[in-house]
Amino acid sequence: MSLADTAPVHHRGATGRLVRSELALVLGRRRNVVLLVGLAMVPLLLGVVLYLAQDAGLAGQGPPFVARVTGNGLFLVVASLFLCTPFLLPLTIGIASGDAIAGEASTGTLRYLLVVPVARGRLLAVKALGALVFAGAAVLAIAVVGLVAGAALFGVGDLTLLSGTTVPLADGVLRVAGVVVYVGLSMTGLVAVGLFFSTLTEVPVGAMAATVVVAVVSSVLDQLPQVAVIHPALLTHHWFDFAEMLRVVPSADVLAQGLAVQAGWVAVFGALAWARFTTADVSS
Amino acid sequence: MDTTPVSPTRSRTRAAWAVPAAAVVAVAAAFAAPPLLASAAPDGLPEVTAEELVARVLEAEPQALSGTVVHTARLGLPDLSMTQVAGADPVSLLGGSTTLRVWTDGEQRSRVSLLGTASEYSVVADGTQAWTYSSSDDEVVHYAMSPQDAARAQELKATATPPADLPTPDELGRQALDRAQEHATVGVDAATTVAGRDAYQVVVTPRSTTTLVGRVVVAVDAQTWTPLRVQVWSSDDAATPALELGFTDVTFAVPDDAVLTFSPPPGAAVREVLVPLPDDASLAQAAPDDLPTSLPTDPSEVPLPEGVTVTGTGWDTIVQLSGVDAAALLAGDPAAVADLPRVDKQFGSEGAQELYEQFAPEGDGPPIDLDTAALYEQLTSPVEGGRALSSTLLSVLVLDDGRVLVGAVPVDALRAAARA
Numbered sequence: 001m002s003l004a005d006t007a008p009v010h011h012r013g014a015t016g017r018l019v020r021s022e023l024a025l026v027l028g029r030r031r032n033v034v035l036l037v038g039l040a041m042v043p044l045l046l047g048v049v050l051y052l053a054q055d056a057g058l059a060g061q062g063p064p065f066v067a068r069v070t071g072n073g074l075f076l077v078v079a080s081l082f083l084c085t086p087f088l089l090p091l092t093i094g095i096a097s098g099d100a101i102a103g104e105a106s107t108g109t110l111r112y113l114l115v116v117p118v119a120r121g122r123l124l125a126v127k128a129l130g131a132l133v134f135a136g137a138a139v140l141a142i143a144v145v146g147l148v149a150g151a152a153l154f155g156v157g158d159l160t161l162l163s164g165t166t167v168p169l170a171d172g173v174l175r176v177a178g179v180v181v182y183v184g185l186s187m188t189g190l191v192a193v194g195l196f197f198s199t200l201t202e203v204p205v206g207a208m209a210a211t212v213v214v215a216v217v218s219s220v221l222d223q224l225p226q227v228a229v230i231h232p233a234l235l236t237h238h239w240f241d242f243a244e245m246l247r248v249v250p251s252a253d254v255l256a257q258g259l260a261v262q263a264g265w266v267a268v269f270g271a272l273a274w275a276r277f278t279t280a281d282v283s284s
Numbered sequence: 285m286d287t288t289p290v291s292p293t294r295s296r297t298r299a300a301w302a303v304p305a306a307a308v309v310a311v312a313a314a315f316a317a318p319p320l321l322a323s324a325a326p327d328g329l330p331e332v333t334a335e336e337l338v339a340r341v342l343e344a345e346p347q348a349l350s351g352t353v354v355h356t357a358r359l360g361l362p363d364l365s366m367t368q369v370a371g372a373d374p375v376s377l378l379g380g381s382t383t384l385r386v387w388t389d390g391e392q393r394s395r396v397s398l399l400g401t402a403s404e405y406s407v408v409a410d411g412t413q414a415w416t417y418s419s420s421d422d423e424v425v426h427y428a429m430s431p432q433d434a435a436r437a438q439e440l441k442a443t444a445t446p447p448a449d450l451p452t453p454d455e456l457g458r459q460a461l462d463r464a465q466e467h468a469t470v471g472v473d474a475a476t477t478v479a480g481r482d483a484y485q486v487v488v489t490p491r492s493t494t495t496l497v498g499r500v501v502v503a504v505d506a507q508t509w510t511p512l513r514v515q516v517w518s519s520d521d522a523a524t525p526a527l528e529l530g531f532t533d534v535t536f537a538v539p540d541d542a543v544l545t546f547s548p549p550p551g552a553a554v555r556e557v558l559v560p561l562p563d564d565a566s567l568a569q570a571a572p573d574d575l576p577t578s579l580p581t582d583p584s585e586v587p588l589p590e591g592v593t594v595t596g597t598g599w600d601t602i603v604q605l606s607g608v609d610a611a612a613l614l615a616g617d618p619a620a621v622a623d624l625p626r627v628d629k630q631f632g633s634e635g636a637q638e639l640y641e642q643f644a645p646e647g648d649g650p651p652i653d654l655d656t657a658a659l660y661e662q663l664t665s666p667v668e669g670g671r672a673l674s675s676t677l678l679s680v681l682v683l684d685d686g687r688v689l690v691g692a693v694p695v696d697a698l699r700a701a702a703r704a
Binding site for chain 1: 296297300301303304306307308310311314315350352380381385387395397399401402403404406408415417419420422424533540542543546547548549550551552
């Protein structure tokens with residue numbers, strides 16, 4: 001294996017331009033916009049269904065949080081995130097992050113990118129930033145549409161926590177914002193995994209599928225009591241710990257543990273992606 | 285051995301791949317180190333005898349604290365996996381690991397929360413009243429005394445004077461120890477660390493070889509003498525405790541007021557349960573003037589309610605109840621549970637309230653959950669003449685003739701006792 005080329009000459013401002021073009025690409029690409037709109041439909045659909053069915057005698061039933069939406073629109077944000085976290089969100093994020101490098105390779109544009117006077121490590125960081133921004137946008141799309149739809153359909157008020165304590169609206173909004181931030185940060189590990197797979201192949205679908213498979217396998221392993229010893233280290237194990245924000249005293253330890261696991265996955269798979277991308281032969 | 289000359293690119297490639305390898309090692313070390321450090325055995329704790337230790341624990345003031353408790357049960361019962369499906373529910377304590385949060389001011393007020401994924405079951409106690417709140421069905425149960433009873437309880441508390449000849453903690457500790465040593469050996473094990481605090485360990489090992497209980501280990505905080513962990517080991521399994529209840533973190537400080545107070549959230553269904561205070565006559569009977577200055581030394585001295593018989597001694601004791609109609613209890617037959625309180629369920633939406641009133645049974649019977657019967661079926665297995673629940677620590681035999689036998693012995697021993 002040989003390095004493809006000597007490092008290009010570095011130009012002032014090249015990274016900034018690259019970041020701008022990458023963000024415009026990620027957020028402007030039609031497929032990505034469709035994905036975001038699809039995610040945003042979840043709270044809208046859930047809200048409308050619950051609104052139409054609220055007098056059908058089934059109020060107060062359903063999965064956690066969903067039962068509470070009719071009482072307080074703020075819960076539409078939490079309920080939508082709860083429903084999207086196991087699959088829809090990882091799928092969307094897997095598509096975006098798996099495509100980051102492999103997509104460029106498959107269309108033959110990666111070698112042109114490498115001609116940009118920016119080091120490969122920095123190019124990878126820009127790609128990672130693009131994937132992270134998309135992941136953030138995906139979570140925000142659910143949250144913002146959930147908040148607007150929830151407020152419009154059910155109104156917002158003092159928030160009843162899982163512990164049965166009622167906190168004022170301002171505190172409630174802060175806690176729900178905490179849920180959104182935690183869910184967003186919980187996806188960083190998956191972005192790193194997707195980025196690594198993306199550096200391995202020129203077939204973007206392969207990288208996307210592999211990323212989603214990692215999330216699915218992780219949640220399957222999380223259900224098996226036989227491997228309980230590895231549960232705390234699993235990528236998906238702490239995803240639902242966002243509920244901690246809705247307990248009477250959110251435990252900083254639990255939240256920090258969840259974020260530390262994500263940081264571990266980011267460190268390992270970020271380093272793997274870097275090692276692969278900076279040493280790989282790029283021929284297309 | 286690598287004999288070929290290493291090319292600059294190859295060495296760069298190697299150097300690059302060394303980075304993720306280092307990252308893996310660093311991450312693994314970061315996650316493995318804290319538990320290893322936390323479980324290091326403490327040194328420098330002064331030696332204590334079992335007698336001193338028990339006395340200190342009995343003497344210790346209740347502490348204001350907040351902490352996280354993990355309860356792990358390996359009772360060998362069928363897997364119920366309740367928290368995944370039904371949300372936080374006390375039934376989940378029967379198997380697997382459950383996390384609880386505990387707050388108490390060391391006096392009257394406390395809160396215990398059983399945590400589930402995205403759900404919580406809370407019990408808040410405040411003097412003479414208590415609430416439970418289940419987040420999965422948004423239901424509050426309020427246990428309280430009638431105003432007269434509450435006033436009487438306050439009065440009793442105010443007028444109660446400890447008898448002059450109350451045994452000192454030292455005496456009580458020695459008595460408790462003597463009592464325990466009748467049927468078991470009591471010793472002090474090596475000091476340990478629980479929730480990051482140095483702790484002494486008391487080990488109680490039954491002398492009996494037929495009981496299911498192998499030994500009981502209690503870890504006691506060396507500073508506050510608060511029990512921090514209880515492990516019950518089955519005689520079947522020497523590797524892991526069958527039942528473990530212990531703090532994973534604990535802070536000795538008065539918790540925030542907001543944690544210890546409770547008012548039903550708006551829209552929640554509230555069920556009122558009136559707890560009767562026994563009348564003065566039976567209270568006087570329960571606490572006779574000549575308060576026993578020693579613990580009862582023989583179980584047969586303790587008066588038993590009607591229909592209850594006790595056989596066996598020490599750890600092999602078998603309690604037998606007769607005249608229990610298990611089938612009627614499970615079916616929620618009003619006659620079998622006549623004393624259970626009336627329910628008043630409220631819903632957030634008017635439509636739901638109407639529907640409920642339309643379809644709710646007219647009778648006053650409490651709504652026994654449909655799955656109670658299923659749970660019973662799942663936990664017990666059929667045996668000759670009834671059904672038996674067998675776990676690593678406790679066996680229950682429910683006979684068709686209305687007798688129920690319970691004991692920390694194998695099911696066969698219960699059946700033998702039933703035949704006797």
